[in-house]
Amino acid sequence: MPPEIVFGLAAAPTAGMDEAALLDCIDWVAHGFEIVQSVFPGWKFAAADTVAAFGLHGALLIGPRHRVAPHRDRWLATLSSFELDLCCDGTIVDRGQSANVLDGPLLALRHLVELLASDPSQPALATGEMITTGTLTRAFPVGRGQTWATALRGIALDGISASFE
Template sequence: MSLADDMAREVLAAFDERRQIRSIVAEDQGLSLNQAYRVTAAVRRMREARGARVVGRKIGFTNTTIWDEYAVHAPIWGYVYDITLHRLTDCRGSFDLSGVVEPRIEPEIVFGLCRSPEPDMDERSLLSCIEWVAHGFEVVQSLFPGWRFTAADTVAAFGLHGALLIGPPTAVMPATIESWHEWLASFRITLSRDGIEADRGRAENVLGRGPLAALQHLVEVLARDPESPPLAPGEVITTGTLTRALPISAGETWSTRFEGLPLPGVEVVFA
């Protein structure tokens, strides 16, 4: 049995038992980021053996304003599964936090792919691969106490992914590609807790250019990694938090509002 398999079993057991663990890198000082992605692949195999199905990817740490806070200074990615994807009805919904540890909330832009993006595509060309755009919350979690970890830890532990709550999709039509390119590079968002503003974000928080830059980054990373599958039509890609990742608790209601983007905000009650 490989080291990646051993680590995958460890993080899956921690997830199943809703408990936290020591830094994987602290346990094995030789764990590199590339090796951590082999753990990601092993976790995928184990989850699929349980019946879960991959439906997309999440891109984390694309918000450059929070890099110093977490001592992670480049994006990472992980898988989204059918068991972690939840679609909101009429922009509203609820979510039970009992299945995640130290949860935080991340308002994000989500893309639905209709074509496989190529690594040499610019942002406008990438838009031709996007069938729809939506807004949602990613509920992230930390298997490591106090949100203290290394980049390799985050990759091995599901990319910190807990759940993805998606609002209604808005279609990207050929005639609107130029408009979407402008909107996705310049919008603003307000995140509120129980009706009180908690944080604000902007498109350029995501790698300096907006959510399309995150998608472009992921396509290029996967092209250099023959052991990870490229993006495929039908996948859902969530592009990283637009604000700080804030702690959430049962009983709270979180909502968003956009300026400069034709997407509705969402509202979720956490239990």
């Protein structure tokens, strides 16, 4: 259950944009948990296996959304330099940082935009879409009765928690 940064697009980004221009395409930023799953025992599989199994994504839990516009410069500075702790039942199990996702969530978004632009069979990103930018820590198995939480430093995003009954 890895933590991620989630973007809500206000405008469609295009290839060649720098980080500041990409940020201008983002309406809101949130912190979330991606619940991943696999039908393959021990998570042993090839990339083609995940396609055949319709991917690994099970669910996305999104915390409070924060508008970019009022604090654009702050977001530009902090999206590339924050850190977080991932906790299970109050114990830190991993530490992550923005650089774990292609040197920062905005750079991960830029990579996606460029990748889509280079493949004519794939549509470009569109206004209103939500983008998850990649895991900030390692993924861990979730067990019944556990509560997972995050604490972020260096960015104006709330930590989130999820309990699994």
